[in-house]
Amino acid sequence: MIEEPLLSVRDLRVTFPPRRGRPAVRAVEGVSFDLRRGETLGLVGESGSGKTTTGRAVLQLQRPSAGSVRLLGRELTDMASGDLRAMRRHMQFVLQNPYTSLHPRMTVGQILSEPLAVHRAVPPNRRAERVAELLSLVHLDPKVVDRYPHEFSGGQRQRIVIARALAVNPDLVVCDEPVSALDVRTQAQIVQLLSELQDKLGLSYLFIAHDLAIVRSLAHRLAVMFGGRIVELGDADRIYETPVHPYTQSLLDAVPIPDPALQRARLARVAPEPHIPRHEADLSPCCFGEDHRATGRPRWHEVGPGHHVSCHFWPTAQAGADGANAGQG
Numbered sequence: 001m002i003e004e005p006l007l008s009v010r011d012l013r014v015t016f017p018p019r020r021g022r023p024a025v026r027a028v029e030g031v032s033f034d035l036r037r038g039e040t041l042g043l044v045g046e047s048g049s050g051k052t053t054t055g056r057a058v059l060q061l062q063r064p065s066a067g068s069v070r071l072l073g074r075e076l077t078d079m080a081s082g083d084l085r086a087m088r089r090h091m092q093f094v095l096q097n098p099y100t101s102l103h104p105r106m107t108v109g110q111i112l113s114e115p116l117a118v119h120r121a122v123p124p125n126r127r128a129e130r131v132a133e134l135l136s137l138v139h140l141d142p143k144v145v146d147r148y149p150h151e152f153s154g155g156q157r158q159r160i161v162i163a164r165a166l167a168v169n170p171d172l173v174v175c176d177e178p179v180s181a182l183d184v185r186t187q188a189q190i191v192q193l194l195s196e197l198q199d200k201l202g203l204s205y206l207f208i209a210h211d212l213a214i215v216r217s218l219a220h221r222l223a224v225m226f227g228g229r230i231v232e233l234g235d236a237d238r239i240y241e242t243p244v245h246p247y248t249q250s251l252l253d254a255v256p257i258p259d260p261a262l263q264r265a266r267l268a269r270v271a272p273e274p275h276i277p278r279h280e281a282d283l284s285p286c287c288f289g290e291d292h293r294a295t296g297r298p299r300w301h302e303v304g305p306g307h308h309v310s311c312h313f314w315p316t317a318q319a320g321a322d323g324a325n326a327g328q329g
C-alpha cells in the first residue's frame with residue numbers, strides 16, 4: 001500500500017492585489033508538490049521567486065487565491081479559522097531571523113510555555129517539565145529558562161526558536177531561510193541539529209533557502225522555483241548531479257560564488273529583464289527571447305523516475321546538459 005503524503009499541494013496560487021498604483025503580483029502561479037513523512041523538500045530559487053509566499057500559503061498564514069493544500073488528509077484552504085487553529089499544532093515554522101522572532105521581554109521559559117498553553121498540549125502542572133525537555137532536545141541547558149533572548153548568541157536563539165516550533169509535536173515544519181542570518185560555523189551546527197531532530201522525531205521539513213550548499217546537506221528532494229512556478233522537481237542528489245532545466249543549471253553554477261553581486265550577474269544570463277512584468281514573461285527562462293505568448297505555458301516532462309522539469313524545449317535543454325556533462329567528463 002502506498003502511504004499518503006503528509007502534505008499535498010496542488011495548483012497553489014497567490015496573487016497580491018494592486019496596491020498604491022502598483023499592479024497585482026502573481027507571487028505563486030500553480031505550484032504542486034507532495035511531502036512525505038520524515039522527508040525534507042528543499043525549495044530553492046532566487047529572491048522574489050515566490051518561496052516564502054509558498055511556505056506561508058502552505059501554513060495558511062497567507063490565504064491562497066486558488067489551489068489545494070492537504071495536510072494529514074485534510075483540506076486547509078477552505079477550513080474555518082477555529083479548525084485551522086487546531087491544525088496549527090501539526091504545522092509550525094522556523095523563520096530566518098532569530099534576533100527578531102523572539103519576544104525580547106519574555107523569558108525562555110515563557111516563550112516555550114506559550115504554545116503549550118495556546119494548544120493545551122500539556123497540562124499546566126507539566127509545562128515546566130516539558131520546557132526542560134525541549135531545551136535538552138535542542139542541546140541547551142534547562143537552567144536557562146529564566147534568561148532573556150538578548151543573553152544568547154544567534155545560534156542559541158535559533159535553537160530556542162526551533163524548540164518553540166517543536167513544543168506542540170508538529171508533523172510539518174516550514175523552515176524559511178533558518179540559518180541565513182548566522183555565521184558559517186553556526187549554520188552547520190543548526191543544520192546538524194535539524195537533521196538530528198528529523199531522525200529522532202520523524203519530522204517533515206519544507207526547507208526554503210537560496211543557499212544550495214546548505215539545502216544539499218538536508219534535502220531529500222528539491223523543488224526549484226522561478227517566477228512563481230516550480231521549474232524542476234525531483235530527487236536532490238539527482239538534480240545536483242544532473243540538473244536539466246537551464247535555470248537550475250545556472251543556480252548550481254553560481255553555488256561556489258560567495259559574492260552576491262557576482263551571483264546575480266551570473267543569474268542574469270537567464271533571468272527575465274526586470275522591466276518585463278512577471279506575468280508577461282514566460283516562466284521558463286531557457287525560452288526567454290522566444291515568442292512566449294505563442295508557445296504558452298511550458299509543459300511538464302518526466303525526465304527520470306520522479307524527476308520532472310517544466311520547459312518548452314526540454315530535448316534541446318537536455319542536449320545542452322549532455323554537452324556540458326560531456327565537457328566535464
Ligand SMILES: Nc1ncnc2c1ncn2[C@@H]1O[C@H](COP(=O)(O)OP(=O)(O)OP(=O)(O)O)[C@@H](O)[C@H]1O
Pocket residue numbers: 016025026027045046047048049050051052053054210
Ligand atoms: N504582501 C505582499 N504584497 C505584495 N507583494 C508581495 C507581498 N509579499 C511578497 N510579494 C511579492 O511576491 C513575490 C514573491 O515574493 P517572496 O517573498 O515569496 O519571494 P522569495 O523567493 O521568498 O524571495 P526572498 O528570498 O527575497 O524572500 C515578490 O515579487 C514580492 O515582491
